[in-house]
Amino acid sequence: MPNGTTIVEEEKEFEPPPPERVGEEHGSMTRLVQELVYTVDHKKLGLMYIGSGLLFFVVAGIMATLMRIQLYFPSSKFLEPDVFNRFFTMHGTAMIFLVAMPWVFGLGNYLVPLMIGTRDMSFPRLNAFGFWVFLFSGLFIFASYFTAPGLYNAGSAPNVGWFAYSSLTSKAFSKGHSTDYWTLGLLFNGIGSIATSINFIVTIFCLRCKGMTLGKMPLFVWMILVTAFLVVIAMPPLSAAQIMLTLDRYLGAKFFDTQAGGSAVLWQHFFWIFGHPEVYILVLPAFGAVSEVIPVFSRKPIFGYPVMVAATVSIAFISLSVWAHHMFTVGMTTAENIFFAISTMIIAVPTGIKIFNWLGTMYGGKIRMDVPMLFCIAFLFQFLIAGLTGVMLAVAPFDWQLSDSYFVVAHFHYVIVGGIVFGLFAGYYYWYPKAFGKMLNDKLGHWHFWLFTIGFHLTFDPQHFAGFLGMPRRIFTYEAGRGWEIWNQISTIGVFLQGAGILFFVVNLIHSYIKGKEAGDDPWDAWTLEWATTSPPPEYNFDKIPEVRSRRPLWDLKHPEDPDWKFE
Amino acid sequence: MSAEKIGGLHVGKPHSFVNDPSEEAGPWVLPSQRKVGMICLILTETALFSIFVVAFIFYMGKSLNPPFPRDVIPFPSKTPWLASFALFASSFTIIYAEKMMHKLDRKNFLIWWGVTMALGAYFVFFSFSEWMELIYHEGLTISVNVFGSTFYSLVGLHLSHVIVGLILLSIIFVLTLLGKIPEDHIEHTEMISWYWHFVDCVWVVVLTLVYFISPRF
Numbered sequence: 001m002p003n004g005t006t007i008v009e010e011e012k013e014f015e016p017p018p019p020e021r022v023g024e025e026h027g028s029m030t031r032l033v034q035e036l037v038y039t040v041d042h043k044k045l046g047l048m049y050i051g052s053g054l055l056f057f058v059v060a061g062i063m064a065t066l067m068r069i070q071l072y073f074p075s076s077k078f079l080e081p082d083v084f085n086r087f088f089t090m091h092g093t094a095m096i097f098l099v100a101m102p103w104v105f106g107l108g109n110y111l112v113p114l115m116i117g118t119r120d121m122s123f124p125r126l127n128a129f130g131f132w133v134f135l136f137s138g139l140f141i142f143a144s145y146f147t148a149p150g151l152y153n154a155g156s157a158p159n160v161g162w163f164a165y166s167s168l169t170s171k172a173f174s175k176g177h178s179t180d181y182w183t184l185g186l187l188f189n190g191i192g193s194i195a196t197s198i199n200f201i202v203t204i205f206c207l208r209c210k211g212m213t214l215g216k217m218p219l220f221v222w223m224i225l226v227t228a229f230l231v232v233i234a235m236p237p238l239s240a241a242q243i244m245l246t247l248d249r250y251l252g253a254k255f256f257d258t259q260a261g262g263s264a265v266l267w268q269h270f271f272w273i274f275g276h277p278e279v280y281i282l283v284l285p286a287f288g289a290v291s292e293v294i295p296v297f298s299r300k301p302i303f304g305y306p307v308m309v310a311a312t313v314s315i316a317f318i319s320l321s322v323w324a325h326h327m328f329t330v331g332m333t334t335a336e337n338i339f340f341a342i343s344t345m346i347i348a349v350p351t352g353i354k355i356f357n358w359l360g361t362m363y364g365g366k367i368r369m370d371v372p373m374l375f376c377i378a379f380l381f382q383f384l385i386a387g388l389t390g391v392m393l394a395v396a397p398f399d400w401q402l403s404d405s406y407f408v409v410a411h412f413h414y415v416i417v418g419g420i421v422f423g424l425f426a427g428y429y430y431w432y433p434k435a436f437g438k439m440l441n442d443k444l445g446h447w448h449f450w451l452f453t454i455g456f457h458l459t460f461d462p463q464h465f466a467g468f469l470g471m472p473r474r475i476f477t478y479e480a481g482r483g484w485e486i487w488n489q490i491s492t493i494g495v496f497l498q499g500a501g502i503l504f505f506v507v508n509l510i511h512s513y514i515k516g517k518e519a520g521d522d523p524w525d526a527w528t529l530e531w532a533t534t535s536p537p538p539e540y541n542f543d544k545i546p547e548v549r550s551r552r553p554l555w556d557l558k559h560p561e562d563p564d565w566k567f568e
Numbered sequence: 569m570s571a572e573k574i575g576g577l578h579v580g581k582p583h584s585f586v587n588d589p590s591e592e593a594g595p596w597v598l599p600s601q602r603k604v605g606m607i608c609l610i611l612t613e614t615a616l617f618s619i620f621v622v623a624f625i626f627y628m629g630k631s632l633n634p635p636f637p638r639d640v641i642p643f644p645s646k647t648p649w650l651a652s653f654a655l656f657a658s659s660f661t662i663i664y665a666e667k668m669m670h671k672l673d674r675k676n677f678l679i680w681w682g683v684t685m686a687l688g689a690y691f692v693f694f695s696f697s698e699w700m701e702l703i704y705h706e707g708l709t710i711s712v713n714v715f716g717s718t719f720y721s722l723v724g725l726h727l728s729h730v731i732v733g734l735i736l737l738s739i740i741f742v743l744t745l746l747g748k749i750p751e752d753h754i755e756h757t758e759m760i761s762w763y764w765h766f767v768d769c770v771w772v773v774v775l776t777l778v779y780f781i782s783p784r785f
Contacts, residue, residue: 122605123605198609201604205598205599205604206598206600207601208598210596211596232608236612236613236615237619240616240620240623244717244721247710248717251710251711252710252711253710253720253721254711255714255718270619
């Protein structure tokens with residue numbers, strides 16, 4: 001289009017496809033696999049992202065369980081030390097890059113085109129590329145367990161920790177190819193993430209249905225947009241650092257070789273320039289899911305929509321300047337310590353604004369205590385505590401005491417499990433009826449929620465105290481009599497409750513798919529566009545591209561006498 | 569546009585979202601997908617380059633052993649004046665080619681597009697001969713010291729982008745020669761020129777940093 005604009009034509013009507021397509025819908029297994037491999041449909045890719053994320057989640061969760069069993073007794077011999085090292089490395093790597101990222105991208109992929117009223121992402125083939133690169137990078141990293149011993153027979157899976165600090169990763173200390181599996185796998189994973197994120201940005205800017213100005217987009221779409229920008233800006237530093245590391249390991253470059261004038265601290269800077277925004281990359285879509293669920297289940301529009309958007313954007317900006325709070329113990333100058341301590345504390349302000357807005361939405365609402373809402377309420381409490389321990393760790397002298405202790409482990413698991421995973425679970429219970437046309441079973445959902453919540457608290461609350469008592473992270477065992485036993489034992493018991501909760505979740509997913517109650521198009525009486533089409537939506541999403549006038553188009557449709565657009 | 573894809577069963581329900589048709593706004597105009605996509609790509613590439621630039625600055629003057637930059641790329645004598653001129657000039661010739669494209673003047677478009685490619689190719693040729701010289705005569709390799717590591721990674725990253733740009737330019741050139749670029753593909757061509765301008769802008773930074781500033785060390 002030479003004038004550089006896309007004008008959406010009105011009244012796009014479709015003829016039904018020829019009847020011979022009907023029989024193909026439910027084919028054999030080969031047909032299903034073929035369809036999944038060939039597909040460029042954003043909904044199928046979204047579900048494939050979430051499904052493969054769930055597989056990696058189970059594997060990485062089993063690793064965590066084995067590590068917790070090892071730590072149940074002092075001086076335990078359940079796992080070898082190097083097996084333990086591989087487990088914490090792979091657990092961290094998988095949970096961040098192969099679980100949380102695909103869950104976020106999957107939810108975004110499924111929902112963004114539906115929510116903005118369009119038929120697919122801007123670049124569907126790029127979208128499929130992103131998914132397959134993610135999946136194969138994950139399989140590649142895990143393949144290290146079988147193939148990595150290499151020439152020296154000196155290791156299998158990566159064992160350098162998920163942030164792979166330099167000098168551990170140098171050729172001298174990491175023989176064989178285990179580190180290269182980590183580096184190259186995540187390099188390709190990053191390329192896939194960037195491709196998907198560019199696709200999100202273009203879709204959101206260029207394919208919104210008529211009337212959906214930026215200020216009328218659902219908050220989930222806003223959060224995905226900001227997340228995508230963060231990926232585009234923050235992922236390349238990791239890729240660059242990984243390229244440098246590969247040059248070091250294979251061509252003898254000196255980037256991180258301290259004996260030749262290189263700097264190990266530079267790796268830490270580069271890693272955390274990526275690493276800290278990554279936390280917000282993962283948590284913002286969870287915020288988005290919560291921002292969709294809480295209004296619907298409080299029967300009120302979101303409180304302070306423009307402030308929510310502004311808070312999200314400022315979180316994104318500030319998150320790019322807080323990275324070195326991961327490095328207080330490395331010995332930075334006082335000026336650097338002060339800068340990163342203060343910027344880290346400032347980021348709590350927009351985050352706090354969000355919590356108040358969610359509370360403001362619930363205040364005075366007719367709250368429906370369904371499973372998605374339960375997850376949201378637990379999310380609010382847990383994310384608040386995660387934020388508070390975050391502010392504590394932002395105080396540099398406090399961090400000097402507790403850095404690399406179990407207090408830090410407890411803090412970031414509160415963020416990632418208590419915040420991100422709970423937010424995403426709320427989203428899964430909320431949108432499952434849309435994706436499969438069946439309601440998730442309420443009873444099983446309650447079992448999942450209560451087991452997982454209680455298990456979560458039993459696991460991670462005691463770790464704060466273990467950290468206060470001086471227990472360092474990443475140790476494979478500890479001596480008796482340091483006062484750490486009881487906290488570790490409670491923690492290990494909690495893991496089994498979490499595992500049972502996840503078992504209920506998986507059973508629920510399958511059971512409800514087969515025997516679940518029919519959901520109908522709009523089971524929650526919600527207000528955003530994805531509920532305007534059928535459940536599951538047809539491949540082209542909407543027969544007729546919708547047109548919106550307010551932030552709650554379905555409210556307008558259901559209440560023509562009192563539409564929102566009169567007040568916005 | 570991908571949004572026009574159809575398939576599957578016809579089960580979606582029609583909904584009308586217009587509550588008050590009298591309040592019709594003007595046409596619904598959204599930005600071009602290609603332009604937004606290209607801007608995002610340039611943004612992410614900028615982030616990638618920044619890290620290599622930061623690494624170069626961080627390691628300036630930190631090499632423990634020769635060859636040092638003051639010996640191998642001394643300021644006025646070993647600065648790639650001609651190659652830089654060629655690359656910067658190519659940014660102007662490509663603008664000219666675009667002008668010809670908008671006039672639908674295929675012959676002159678091909679000439680100026682070809683000149684752009686020739687200038688880019690000269691830059692690549694120069695870089696190869698410079699690297700030959702540095703590696704075989706000056707002994708500067710990627711593994712000799714931190715200057716070598718940062719020099720080859722930064723200049724090499726830029727060079728790889730020039731090569732990718734050349735491949736894109738030649739695809740357009742060959743397709744146009746075969747008469748396969750109709751008028752509605754003007755925007756594709758424009759996007760490639762955006763990319764080419766970006767590669768040029770990066771060279772401004774690399775040239776300043778590597779060839780003007782680092783020889784002081």
